[in-house]
Amino acid sequence: MPTYSFYVNGTADWGWTPDELPTNAQLAQMGVNCIQFGCLTMAMEPGNLVIEEWAKATEGITISHDINIRAALGFDPDKERTRVERVNAFSHIVKASDEDIEWLYQGKRQVDDVAAEWAKTALVLITRGADGVSIFQGENRWDVPSRKINVVDTVGAGDTFCANLLGQLQDAGYLGADLTTIPSEDLKHFVYVAGIAASITCERAGCEPPTQDDLAAVLATL
Secondary structure (H helix, E strand, C coil), rough: CCEEEECCCCCEEEEECCCCCHHHHHHHCCCCCCCEEEEEHHHCCCCHHEEEEEEEECCCCCCEEECCCCCHHCCCCCHHHHHHHHHHHCCCEEEEHHHHHHHHHHCCHHHHHHHHHHHHCCEEEEEEEHHHEEEEECEEEEEECCCCCCCCCCCHHHHHHHHHHHHHHHCCCCCCCCCCCHHHHHHHHHHHHHHHHHHHHCCCCCCCCHHHHHHHHCCCCC
16 A cells, blocks of 8 residues: 655655545644645556545645656556646646646647646646746746756756745745735746756756755856
8 A cells, every 4th residue: 555755844754545644634733735746646546536535625735736747658648638637626836848738638739728728727837948937827927937058867857846946935935825926026036946946957867956055056157
């Protein structure tokens, strides 16, 4: 039986199994105000269905969904698209790459059109490699630039982006709150910094996210 862990202020609370995932009261006691999931965790049945039902029932918690499609593993696009749209419907933050959307819709829809549709109910972040990140929220769209790098390995870049962004939102007091209250300039800055953090990971072999000092050193040069 799989187990799940929760990280609260950098400390792991291990050993939760699908039949005893924490209640809202337990999450509040642990100080949890955000749940981040995606990739294979949400693509493999039956565990993903358990997580979906549990996440939908949480209260006062930001739900962050990193789609992170693994097309090479043979998943069916139609089934994956249905699943992704179902999870997006109760998520507050949705992060996807342009390649994720192109694969999900098999080129039949424009990336920006899909993102704008998802943005009716969530803060949507579309990563575009060297072209940076597009932010979609409600009827608004902002494009945030990246920086030129020599890519060594993209493993861990998406995780770095999400972790850094959520960390900034936590520090600013926005997790577990109304994300639409974030001033647009602050939101663009948060996404820019997260994108720079991800770019540093891409300059390294393997999943090697930058430390805060690493990130600060690069930001100081920009």
